[in-house]
Amino acid sequence: MQVTLKILRFDPAKHEKPTWHTYQVEAEPWDRVLDLLHKVKWDQDGTLAFRRSCGHGICGSDAMLINGRNRLACKTLVKDLGNVITVEPIRGLPVEKDLIVDMEPFFAAYRAVKPYLINNEPPPARERLQSPEERERFDHGTKCILCASCTTSCPVFWVNGTYLGPAAIVQAHRFIFDSRDRGKRERFKALGSGSGVWRCRTAYNCTEACPRDIPVTQLIEEVKRAILFDRF
Amino acid sequence: MAHRHEVIVVGAGGAGLATALYAAREGADVAVVTKLYPTRSHTGAAQGGIGAALGNVEEDHWEWHMFDTVKGGDYLTDQDAAGVFAKEVIEAVLELEHMGLPFDRLPNGKIAQRRFGGHTKDWGKAPVHRAAHAADRTGHMILQTLYQQCVKHNITFYNEFHVTDVIVEDGVAKGLVAYELATGELHLFQAKAIVIASGGFGRIYKVTSNAYTLTGDLQAILYRKGLPLEDMEFYQFHPTGLYPLGILLTEGARGEGGILRNALGERFMERYAPTIKDLAPRDMVSRAMYLEVREGRGVGPKKDHVLLDLTHLPPEVIEKKLPDITEFSRIYLGVDPLKEPVPVMPTAHYAMGGIPTTLWGQVIRDENNTVVPGLYAAGEAACVSLHGANRLGTNSLGDLVVFGRRAGIHAARFAKDADYHELTEEHLGESRERIERIKNSTGREKVAALRAELQQTMMDNASVFRTGELLAKQVEILKELMDRYRNISIDDKGDAYNTELVEALELGYLLEVSEALVHSALNRTESRGAHAREDYPERDDANWLKHTLAYKVADGKVTFRYKPVVLGRFEPKARTY
Numbered sequence: 001m002q003v004t005l006k007i008l009r010f011d012p013a014k015h016e017k018p019t020w021h022t023y024q025v026e027a028e029p030w031d032r033v034l035d036l037l038h039k040v041k042w043d044q045d046g047t048l049a050f051r052r053s054c055g056h057g058i059c060g061s062d063a064m065l066i067n068g069r070n071r072l073a074c075k076t077l078v079k080d081l082g083n084v085i086t087v088e089p090i091r092g093l094p095v096e097k098d099l100i101v102d103m104e105p106f107f108a109a110y111r112a113v114k115p116y117l118i119n120n121e122p123p124p125a126r127e128r129l130q131s132p133e134e135r136e137r138f139d140h141g142t143k144c145i146l147c148a149s150c151t152t153s154c155p156v157f158w159v160n161g162t163y164l165g166p167a168a169i170v171q172a173h174r175f176i177f178d179s180r181d182r183g184k185r186e187r188f189k190a191l192g193s194g195s196g197v198w199r200c201r202t203a204y205n206c207t208e209a210c211p212r213d214i215p216v217t218q219l220i221e222e223v224k225r226a227i228l229f230d231r232f
Numbered sequence: 233m234a235h236r237h238e239v240i241v242v243g244a245g246g247a248g249l250a251t252a253l254y255a256a257r258e259g260a261d262v263a264v265v266t267k268l269y270p271t272r273s274h275t276g277a278a279q280g281g282i283g284a285a286l287g288n289v290e291e292d293h294w295e296w297h298m299f300d301t302v303k304g305g306d307y308l309t310d311q312d313a314a315g316v317f318a319k320e321v322i323e324a325v326l327e328l329e330h331m332g333l334p335f336d337r338l339p340n341g342k343i344a345q346r347r348f349g350g351h352t353k354d355w356g357k358a359p360v361h362r363a364a365h366a367a368d369r370t371g372h373m374i375l376q377t378l379y380q381q382c383v384k385h386n387i388t389f390y391n392e393f394h395v396t397d398v399i400v401e402d403g404v405a406k407g408l409v410a411y412e413l414a415t416g417e418l419h420l421f422q423a424k425a426i427v428i429a430s431g432g433f434g435r436i437y438k439v440t441s442n443a444y445t446l447t448g449d450l451q452a453i454l455y456r457k458g459l460p461l462e463d464m465e466f467y468q469f470h471p472t473g474l475y476p477l478g479i480l481l482t483e484g485a486r487g488e489g490g491i492l493r494n495a496l497g498e499r500f501m502e503r504y505a506p507t508i509k510d511l512a513p514r515d516m517v518s519r520a521m522y523l524e525v526r527e528g529r530g531v532g533p534k535k536d537h538v539l540l541d542l543t544h545l546p547p548e549v550i551e552k553k554l555p556d557i558t559e560f561s562r563i564y565l566g567v568d569p570l571k572e573p574v575p576v577m578p579t580a581h582y583a584m585g586g587i588p589t590t591l592w593g594q595v596i597r598d599e600n601n602t603v604v605p606g607l608y609a610a611g612e613a614a615c616v617s618l619h620g621a622n623r624l625g626t627n628s629l630g631d632l633v634v635f636g637r638r639a640g641i642h643a644a645r646f647a648k649d650a651d652y653h654e655l656t657e658e659h660l661g662e663s664r665e666r667i668e669r670i671k672n673s674t675g676r677e678k679v680a681a682l683r684a685e686l687q688q689t690m691m692d693n694a695s696v697f698r699t700g701e702l703l704a705k706q707v708e709i710l711k712e713l714m715d716r717y718r719n720i721s722i723d724d725k726g727d728a729y730n731t732e733l734v735e736a737l738e739l740g741y742l743l744e745v746s747e748a749l750v751h752s753a754l755n756r757t758e759s760r761g762a763h764a765r766e767d768y769p770e771r772d773d774a775n776w777l778k779h780t781l782a783y784k785v786a787d788g789k790v791t792f793r794y795k796p797v798v799l800g801r802f803e804p805k806a807r808t809y
Binding site for chain 1: 273277334337369564566723
């Protein structure tokens with residue numbers, strides 16, 4: 001089938017603002033949007049810039065705004081989109097070139113929640129024990145691939161870039177609810193601050209955007225409650 | 233721009249991050265130079281588990297794991313490496329747990345373990361539960377956990393920096409040159425010790441489980457400099473690639489009870505490996521699948537693949553223990569593994585060969601184990617040789633933690649007593665010239681077309697089954713492709729995020745590692761592990777129980793030297809399962 005692919009392109013060395021470019025591409029219904037981008041880059045215009053690596057939804061490189069929704073280009077098939085497809089960079093992060101955005105603010109928020117196990121007790125000779133139920137408690141957050149689909153779909157983040165954003169809160173949740181962790185108070189400092197969880201207005205965009213089916217909004221609510229109950 | 237760090241690690245996959253972390257714990261000033269963002273590396277795609285004789289589910293011993301590794305490698309595995317590995321991987325898994333890795337758990341709270349191909353109890357009698365896992369995203373969790381620890385230790389990262397040169401002069405490693413993707417600028421890195429942990433090169437083949445970015449850059453750079461690559465003829469095809477894309481479906485699916493079936497519905501592995509059947513090592517299963525197809529028992533309109541049947545498993549096992557591969561099958565094929573079997577065919581997966589090293593990751597330049605001071609390698613880029621002629625499932629994740637740790641510790645200690653070497657702008661020259669040549673070229677060859685030819689011909693002539701005739705043909709094809717590569721040109725002449733230039737550089741590396749692989753495969757006139765020569769179907773211990781070291785002389789011209797296999801308690805025997 002013939003697909004009309006509209007890509008919002010931008011080269012700061014040449015243009016003042018982004019412009020739409022249209023490409024006609026021959027595609028199969030089971031092709032990934034990533035395959036179409038490759039067809040453009042390899043057969044029509046080598047200057048098109050985008051990130052990708054694994055090609056099957058596990059590395060988190062290729063989050064884009066596809067037909068108005070944040071998704072991974074490698075996990076979105078032509079058959080689910082029809083024959084006119086629009087592709088734009090994810091929103092709220094500075095665009096560097098075409099579909100490539102500056103990821104540094106995103107990773108800075110990630111680092112701010114101390115995304116690592118905090119436990120200064122000397123570890124046992126063998127593994128720390130954890131029941132299957134305790135392990136299940138934080139399972140959702142462990143699926144996160146840091147693709148930024150959630151954070152860059154959040155209207156609060158678009159307006160206020162200092163908001164930590166859903167992805168960083170998901171990472172915090174993953175440790176706060178891990179029975180082996182002892183660092184929740186340290187994390188609550190960042191999470192309870194003006195740029196933390198209270199910015200969330202439960203728009204649910206993040207949950208809809210997550211390519212890993214993480215119930216992001218629910219996890220944010222659980223972190224809010226954990227901070228509240230910690231005060232009593 | 234110039235930078236200086238005591239230890240510089242190239243690559244931010246599992247091996248690179250493990251190396252960086254342990255070097256930092258030794259007190260070294262460490263930086264990681266990576267062509268991707270951290271957590272994008274392909275360790276994250278590893279699914280099924282990390283094998284270690286924890287004995288949490290049933291009796292197990294590191295000696296059994298060592299034996300399985302040696303036998304799985306068709307006795308080309310260096311037994312000192314296998315011994316160190318099988319012992320230390322137990323400690324490594326426990327350390328990962330202490331770092332916070334969310335392993336699945338048993339009801340008693342210990343780490344859960346599952347069965348995997350080639351891992352047995354009692355010296356091969358039956359499959360054993362050895363693979364510690366986190367659902368079917370164990371590699372993802374290892375990568376995340378190691379990166380979390382690197383954040384905690386404030387390790388410096390140079391993200392989206394492509395290494396274009398390793399400076400080795402007077403037999404000593406002195407630094408690196410890297411191309412910054414964001415700006416197009418070349419950077420000079422001074423280091424006392426350099427650790428190469430840049431992964432594999434599955435993209436030489438058309439059907440592969442590997443990321444687009446796995447192009448053997450650093451193997452090629454060292455090979456061009458006249459340093460050897462070891463055992464490149466041994467390349468693993470994973471049996472269960474999602475057909476036709478080649479996306480990995482974990483062997484853990486068979487560990488949980490999945491069965492391979494041909495068009496007649498037969499469980500054909502019963503004929504090839506009567507004792508452990510579908511859990512035979514990957515080289516044997518992949519060959520069995522090719523033979524089933526060749527003999528007309530393939531599935532589908534083209535009769536060109538087989539089926540992975542999970543439909544007899546309880547739905548909760550599939551959904552809970554194999555959620556990602558279930559989703560891959562549903563998304564990319566529209567096939568629900570709960571209800572119907574999944575089309576699969578072998579997919580290019582893992583290089584057993586690579587940059588030769590000692591047990592501490594030191595790069596060696598010849599059969600006498602002469603070390604290149606200051607240069608290290610770990611993970612898939614390296615060849616210790618732990619995996620011999622065929623790697624067992626889960627042993628790659630174990631390898632990168634065990635030998636990443638060893639390389640990190642050794643590199644940090646080496647750096648303490650070493651000095652920096654003088655580097656000048658002149659060291660950027662070769663890289664600058666190569667980049668400018670591509671950018672200014674008006675040649676008519678296109679990167680994508682040339683790469684597609686390479687990938688198709690490597691698949692046709694140098695994959696699961698090989699013959700002298702086809703390999704010799706591929707030698708000539710590679711020569712021609714290298715000639716044509718000189719005439720490639722690109723559209724993008726810009727400096728910022730010139731990903732087209734990067735693809736052009738990567739194609740050059742793919743051609744180099746393909747050359748080393750094909751020449752080594754043509755040279756080895758026997759069948760062993762993943763190297764199956766139809767014109768030499770038997771293993772030949774009298775002549776070939778030795779490692780290949782391939783040296784580049786010129787394009788199309790390769791010479792060989794040989795390194796003895798480190799033998800030990802396990803005498804080479806016929807390999808049956």
